[in-house]
Amino acid sequence: MKTYFNEIGSNAVKLFVKTKMFIKLFSLNEIMKALIIYFTMTGRTKQTAEAIASKLSVFDVSFLPIELNGNSSEKKKYLASMRKNDFSLFETILNNIDFSSFDILLFGMPTHGRFPPKIFEEIVSKGKNLSGKEAVVFTTARITGKKALYHMKDKVEEKGARVINQNVFRKLFKLGTEDAIKFGIQLNTRYK
Numbered sequence: 316m317k318t319y320f321n322e323i324g325s326n327a328v329k330l331f332v333k334t335k336m337f338i339k340l341f342s343l344n345e346i347m348k349a350l351i352i353y354f355t356m357t358g359r360t361k362q363t364a365e366a367i368a369s370k371l372s373v374f375d376v377s378f379l380p381i382e383l384n385g386n387s388s389e390k391k392k393y394l395a396s397m398r399k400n401d402f403s404l405f406e407t408i409l410n411n412i413d414f415s416s417f418d419i420l421l422f423g424m425p426t427h428g429r430f431p432p433k434i435f436e437e438i439v440s441k442g443k444n445l446s447g448k449e450a451v452v453f454t455t456a457r458i459t460g461k462k463a464l465y466h467m468k469d470k471v472e473e474k475g476a477r478v479i480n481q482n483v484f485r486k487l488f489k490l491g492t493e494d495a496i497k498f499g500i501q502l503n504t505r506y507k
């Protein structure tokens with residue numbers, strides 16, 4: 316009787332080990348894909364996005380950077396034209412955003428006048444296949460980014476995605492990467 320149960324026990328262990336191995340092999344082929352889409356003017360949001368990504372080891376991470384380049388008067392000029400709904404500088408990018416091949420989408424924006432820059436609305440409205448996706452929103456700010464963050468969350472959810480995490484990275488002077496790294500670790504462990 317004892318042996319019989321031992322045998323059942325050891326077979327169950329073997330089956331458990333084999334199943335775990337299979338799941339592991341299977342999940343190696345099925346690594347989850349993350350897309351980090353961000354806009355940056357002075358580099359703080361880019362730095363934050365890259366710090367978060369550095370900890371997302373369970374994901375295959377891609378970036379969709381939208382960066383304003385040039386000197387500060389050129390950047391101001393582009394920003395002013397975007398405020399007037401002229402997104403011609405980024406037209407090709409905006410017309411080709413498709414979220415379908417990603418499992419999770421991370422949207423990162425600076426806070427401009429308590430809201431994300433207008434290009435955020437363009438990304439969300441023009442991007443294809445956002446509905447049904449899991450999403451993360453974050454903003455970088457110097458004083459407060461809460462309103463921008465809630466706005467981003469609302470807009471993404473209006474398009475049918477589910478925001479599973481959000482954060483404001485706020486520092487008056489040097490932002491650093493410490494908080495972004497902690498946030499990345501937190502996101503990563505959710506899927507481990």
Ligand SMILES: Cc1cc2nc3c(=O)[nH]c(=O)nc-3n(C[C@H](O)[C@H](O)[C@H](O)COP(=O)(O)O)c2cc1C
Nearest residue numbers: 356357358359360425426428429455456457458459
């Ligand atoms: C036009 C403009 C408006 C801004 N408005 C705010 C604001 O309302 N609240 C705030 O905390 N920071 C504000 N900031 C600071 C930025 O949010 C902050 O520096 C951000 O991290 C910049 O991100 P970036 O380096 O990726 O462009 C503003 C900056 C600019 C250029």
